[in-house]
Amino acid sequence: MRHSLTSDSRRGALFLAPLLLLATSPPTLPASPPFDPRSTAAAPCGVGTPPPGHESPELRPADSGITLTVRQDGKRLCYVANGSADAPIIRVGLGSELVVTLRNEITDPTAIDSVSGPGKLLSANEPVPPSDDYYPVVPGKRHRATGATNLHVHGFAVPPVRPQDEVLMTCTDPAVGPARCGQRAFTYRYRIPADMPEGLYWYHPHVHGEVQAQMLMGLSGAIVVEGPQEAARRQAGLRERVLIVRQIQDADAGRPQPAAMTAAPLTPARPAGRAASRAVANAVDTDHELLCARNSGIDAISLNGTPIPLGDAPDSAYAHWQIPENGREFWRILNAATDAFLSLSLVDDKGEALPLQVVAIDGSPLTDDSGALLPPVDTVEPQMVPPSGRLEIMVPAPAPHSRAYLVTHAVDTGCAGDRLPERRLAVIEAVPGPGGSRASAPPAPHRAANLFSGLLARRTVRRRVIVLAEYPRPGSEDQIDFYIAERRPGTVLKPYEMGDPPAITVRAGTTEEWTIENWTHELHAFHIHQVHFRVLQSDGEPVQNSPLLDVVNVPYATATGYHSKEGPVRPGRVVIKVTFPERLAGDIPFHCHLVDHEDNGMMAVLRVLPSRQARRGAAGARRTRPSSGPGDPAAAAR
Numbered sequence: 001m002r003h004s005l006t007s008d009s010r011r012g013a014l015f016l017a018p019l020l021l022l023a024t025s026p027p028t029l030p031a032s033p034p035f036d037p038r039s040t041a042a043a044p045c046g047v048g049t050p051p052p053g054h055e056s057p058e059l060r061p062a063d064s065g066i067t068l069t070v071r072q073d074g075k076r077l078c079y080v081a082n083g084s085a086d087a088p089i090i091r092v093g094l095g096s097e098l099v100v101t102l103r104n105e106i107t108d109p110t111a112i113d114s115v116s117g118p119g120k121l122l123s124a125n126e127p128v129p130p131s132d133d134y135y136p137v138v139p140g141k142r143h144r145a146t147g148a149t150n151l152h153v154h155g156f157a158v159p160p161v162r163p164q165d166e167v168l169m170t171c172t173d174p175a176v177g178p179a180r181c182g183q184r185a186f187t188y189r190y191r192i193p194a195d196m197p198e199g200l201y202w203y204h205p206h207v208h209g210e211v212q213a214q215m216l217m218g219l220s221g222a223i224v225v226e227g228p229q230e231a232a233r234r235q236a237g238l239r240e241r242v243l244i245v246r247q248i249q250d251a252d253a254g255r256p257q258p259a260a261m262t263a264a265p266l267t268p269a270r271p272a273g274r275a276a277s278r279a280v281a282n283a284v285d286t287d288h289e290l291l292c293a294r295n296s297g298i299d300a301i302s303l304n305g306t307p308i309p310l311g312d313a314p315d316s317a318y319a320h321w322q323i324p325e326n327g328r329e330f331w332r333i334l335n336a337a338t339d340a341f342l343s344l345s346l347v348d349d350k351g352e353a354l355p356l357q358v359v360a361i362d363g364s365p366l367t368d369d370s371g372a373l374l375p376p377v378d379t380v381e382p383q384m385v386p387p388s389g390r391l392e393i394m395v396p397a398p399a400p401h402s403r404a405y406l407v408t409h410a411v412d413t414g415c416a417g418d419r420l421p422e423r424r425l426a427v428i429e430a431v432p433g434p435g436g437s438r439a440s441a442p443p444a445p446h447r448a449a450n451l452f453s454g455l456l457a458r459r460t461v462r463r464r465v466i467v468l469a470e471y472p473r474p475g476s477e478d479q480i481d482f483y484i485a486e487r488r489p490g491t492v493l494k495p496y497e498m499g500d501p502p503a504i505t506v507r508a509g510t511t512e513e514w515t516i517e518n519w520t521h522e523l524h525a526f527h528i529h530q531v532h533f534r535v536l537q538s539d540g541e542p543v544q545n546s547p548l549l550d551v552v553n554v555p556y557a558t559a560t561g562y563h564s565k566e567g568p569v570r571p572g573r574v575v576i577k578v579t580f581p582e583r584l585a586g587d588i589p590f591h592c593h594l595v596d597h598e599d600n601g602m603m604a605v606l607r608v609l610p611s612r613q614a615r616r617g618a619a620g621a622r623r624t625r626p627s628s629g630p631g632d633p634a635a636a637a638r
């Protein structure tokens with residue numbers, strides 16, 4: 001469920017309809033101008049949309065790095081590199097330094113503000129009525145878009161510290177307006193660890209309150225981090241493609257129907273004789289929270305910049321890729337949509353699923369806990385990719401003289417979620433050609449151990465419960481505040497505001513299990529910066545061989561009925577195990593990656609303090625400098 005868009009944005013949505021119809025090609029419609037990504041004074045983000053099958057330019061930065069300039073053309077934003085407004089796919093190796101200078105040339109922050117929708121009113125929300133049993137709920141406030149932007153490297157296991165992946169304070173100011181960030185450009189220097197998982201990552205802005213708008217307007221791009229697996233594939237001559245799914249609009253006008261899903265009692269059953277005034281608030285007020293929505297719109301998405309048709313369209317409307325008979329290709333797929341889930345399959349022209357092989361998820365090759373690669377498995381199961389997630393697969397050529405399709409199936413996002421119908425994304429065809437069979441067996445290394453290997457074997461020092469909640473504004477149809485908080489005595493549900501203190505503090509080197517509870521009737525995608533985790537359980541079912549993930553789908557809540565032992569509502573739940581390496585200490589954001597939810601408060605900060613051992617080591621080094629360093633065993637032993 002999301003906020004409806006402004007009338008301006010609705011016009012944008014209507015404008016898109018003719019573009020989609022172009023695929024069915026009535027010659028009477030005006031053709032869009034030929035695609036030209038050159039960034040000029042007249043067209044800062046280029047002209048036209050890329051034709052089906054377009055592949056974004058790839059950049060392998062030199063040591064001096066690259067410059068990404070954020071430019072604006074009305075309601076479009078773009079990353080410009082080397083004069084091209086087609087966000088580059090950045091390729092970089094494990095163990096190297098990636099230097100990116102971000103320049104902000106945004107000229108009209110009000111356009112960003114209009115895209116972020118009316119969900120954030122100028123005044124604070126009306127309060128949710130307080131109750132002794134329930135956590136207090138603080139209403140949200142509006143953030144007006146400022147045009148500030150910054151860069152987040154999603155999934156990178158680098159410290160949340162300048163000049164690396166620090167997104168809470170570091171930003172760049174637009175070309176107009178007050179200088180809040182104190183700089184128009186910032187140079188990030190990411191030192192990519194040699195033991196980070198190798199695979200597909202990505203970059204996008206992370207200025208709280210305007211992430212959704214800036215991404216919808218065009219700001220996102222892929223990063224391929226290469227290691228031994230990639231070297232083996234290249235040596236085998238395997239063809240690789242990078243597929244980026246973006247969301248172009250957020251057109252749905254959420255229309256909640258009050259209390260449609262549950263008839264929750266005003267207060268949960270309380271043990272007899274226990275006075276209300278002595279009750280400790282320990283519950284989420286589902287009576288005021290839970291709503292269903294009848295969403296009218298279906299959001300447009302694009303593949304590598306080309307709008308994806310909705311409903312029937314000729315094959316010519318899609319990317320059309322040819323694979324040598326009996327051969328295969330390696331596809332890296334990024335879901336950069338602001339809130340659309342993908343459920344990906346290869347199907348034949350009758351809709352029957354074809355096998356594919358999953359190689360990596362969220363930038364991490366599939367390994368067991370020790371770091372040994374899991375044997376490749378052919379699967380016909382649809383692959384769920386939440387917003388921000390990545391899927392890397394081997395795609396076999398279809399049978400000779402037949403076609404196959406990459407599709408995203410319809411996704412049930414819950415009664416308050418968005419409509420996600422089935423859509424075709426690309427057409428695949430087998431063609432006679434050399435190299436097919438040669439490319440089908442790349443000799444890959446057997447191990448892909450990384451800094452998160454051994455996670456499951458580590459001792460869990462603490463268990464926490466993290467709750468996801470939403471409260472609509474009383475009397476309002478589509479104004480919603482979003483919350484994420486740890487459930488514990490004294491919890492207050494409060495939408496995240498910039499500068500808020502950390503919600504959770506841990507010591508580096510420790511390992512925890514977090515149960516993420518979804519008390520709403522729509523899916524959410526839990527993401528934590530810096531670290532990968534493994535899933536232990538989903539909705540009570542143990543998860544075997546969970547891949548290392550940096551984002552996980554959290555199932556929606558279900559109504560259980562008034563007299564149910566567990567209360568009227570059972571939250572959706574996932575249990576994850578996560579460890580906080582010493583070298584990633586700092587303030588680590590965690591949030592829902594449906595970025596409208598994040599913008600509207602479903603975000604918090606985890607502070608990872610250096611371990612006591614590391615602090616003693618550092619103190620010892622200070623006392624004994626310059627004759628000994630932080631590695632001094634005497635200092636570490638104290």
Ligand SMILES: [Cu+2]
Pocket residue numbers: 523524525592593594597598602
């Ligand atoms: Cu969410």
